[in-house]
Amino acid sequence: MVKLVVIGGDAAGMSAAAQVTRGAEPVEMVVFERGEQTSYAACGLPYLVAGLVPGAGDLVARSPEEHRRRGVDVRTGHEVVAIDTDARTVTVVALGETFTESYDHLLIATGASPVRPPLPNLDAAGVHVIHTIPDAVAVDQLISGRSPRRAVVVGGGYIGLEMVEAFLLRGLEVSLVEKLPQPMATLDPDMGALVAASLVDQGVDLHLGTGVQGFEVDDSGHVTAVVTEAGVLPADVVVLGLGNRPNVDLARQAGVPIGPTGAIVTDARMATPVPGVWAAGDCAQSHHRVTGGPAWIALGTHANKQGRVVGLNVSGTPAEFPGVIGTAVTKVGPTEIGRTGLNEQEAAAAGFDAVSGTVKGTSRAHYYPDGASMTVKVVAERPTGRMLGAQIVGGPDAAKRIDALAVGVWNQMTVADFEQLDLGYAPPFSPVWDPTLVAARMAERARHA
């Protein structure tokens, strides 16, 4: 019986392990997790702080005990500190002991860690990242315990916006500081401006194009202000949302190749170039189906799918991860955001001659109550009309409209074909011409302009 060792007990690692228990061939398996939890929903952490999730336990999809009951030997508090890819062993530290475990297959699923730039007083009390359940619980308890009045969020990406929403829901005054001239850097500037306008509408004190230089603290060491290029912002609590970096030190030290994205090189099976070594989830590089190049997008959906692919391969069923197209959705207050594929800037960077079409439409027939407005932008290749990407910013029912566009991008549809699609229409759900179809038409027109 072959033996699989998994490093990391979160989405990718546990998806692989769960799949192996159902596999075509029996596999001996052990999962080493350095923390105490498995399979927690990192994406849910802002909603725990917001008070929308009743308790931290609700974010644990499956506890170590539940995994064990299902036949997965998961050992928490076990840190893998070295990999020997020649001997096919890992060195594990647990409870002060160090031991060696052999493997036939090794899955590196070490995840990613939040970026923490070297700023003065970065480690002050009240300055947080939102990466683990203890991180979120700490902010929740800080809000409940200290009744802070002013929150500053540093970074206007997904986590940043979600934490803005969380603080607003908890009744705090919120400032958002972003170094770039727009929030949501994965959107084009025109679409990012719509997000910025929504933030201002929601009462957020917005500082774009503003770098952070450090933090001021009181005598107890608790943060009192964020020092920015544009002045000092008083702060009772600070959250950093500056993105993540893949955890690849262990892999690098073992000679497992790291790609240009900074994540571990994999093929379509999620195998690394080193025999017997696989990688999945937030530490793994994958393939971008639109650029054709490497991609690193740390998202729970990809981690789950990639882990499952490894589990299938290891247990005797050949499987491939087909790559990503960069689809993402989020919301901040009443404003929903969706994106897929390449934006105009990414398309240009990837060497595409791109055009775009943008339209403002509504979520429902104009006469049906409570329709929301939304702006949809579609990016297409000029010579062929091939859909390269799309972006949506709007009210309720806007974001998930990105899915139909994503399936179009995935299948390399042209905008002319997309416009003719047979999508679901009824007055409570869509105007006769859905804004996604009209945006595709506008992109088609732009090709000939």
Added chain:
Amino acid sequence: MVKLVVIGGDAAGMSAAAQVTRGAEPVEMVVFERGEQTSYAACGLPYLVAGLVPGAGDLVARSPEEHRRRGVDVRTGHEVVAIDTDARTVTVVALGETFTESYDHLLIATGASPVRPPLPNLDAAGVHVIHTIPDAVAVDQLISGRSPRRAVVVGGGYIGLEMVEAFLLRGLEVSLVEKLPQPMATLDPDMGALVAASLVDQGVDLHLGTGVQGFEVDDSGHVTAVVTEAGVLPADVVVLGLGNRPNVDLARQAGVPIGPTGAIVTDARMATPVPGVWAAGDCAQSHHRVTGGPAWIALGTHANKQGRVVGLNVSGTPAEFPGVIGTAVTKVGPTEIGRTGLNEQEAAAAGFDAVSGTVKGTSRAHYYPDGASMTVKVVAERPTGRMLGAQIVGGPDAAKRIDALAVGVWNQMTVADFEQLDLGYAPPFSPVWDPTLVAARMAERARHA
């Protein structure tokens, strides 16, 4: 300058006319509409009765005057009574006068009419169809004026369910009578059963597998009951939702071929086999992309697209309508319904060896508040895995998920590929594995079972 005559001033006809005004080549044009209105939203009529649409005028997308201001010569109260395809003329009756109008291009956009079976007292006061604005206004006024207590809806299709919702919203007791053993005949029985359960939950008095034999009336001739195979149902107001038939008498008499669906034969350009004669909208047959055969699906979206295609062709820009896949969405109370492609019965009838996968999932991450449950069914071809169709019944945010599945069906994706799609994920919008992806996986498993 070529001359276009359009018969019918609703979605298809006016879309063609509007497109012609923007066309590459100048076209002389006249639209004959026998009624007094143009471009009204028939799909919105149930919502007018429901009280959700403020007034009938809100359902008129563009009045005859507005069309004229935009350069479309539309003549209301003008009925075309004959077509001479050799002479290329139509005979028009208006204001008691009869005259002849010549054409180079003729667009037949005569729409469809509701089925009215020959039942005793079908024409009684209080027995209505919901096809035109006056139809809906009459029911609205009946509810306001007579304060009826009991409504009976005959027919459990789209209009039937929407009228059930409308009557419930107006505070009436509602019975639904359907000859088939399930509501929503475009769904498989297992999915139709979910709709039936929702109707019962909403307090609807449901009579499935029950034919209607006639209507009882009082001395004034107003309906008092619906006589069914299973007994007499008291009724103060009755709506018939028994489907539509294409209006093809004029075309048939002129020798324009009628297809097996009962609608006018067209090619991909929406040209009929008769030179110079086009057809679009609810009177026109089109192409089903999954069966490869003829299709007749009377929906405003198709009418708009087909009309636009005719307008493009007539004004010098070659265009094709790529066909339909039978996507539709609706809702009844809190229950949303979506379908696309072929259901199992349709797949079998079309000669496919089909399998299906069904899953019950949720609209949001399990820990995020107010998620709704939904059941998703995916039908696939057994030998190839090609997606043939999908059905969804569930709570809020269920129905429009059909769009991603529709784009998959449109592109002939396999269920194995669909499962791996990069769709939008965030806790407020989806579980990590969206139910649509899981249903595709279940269909893939069923292929190998």
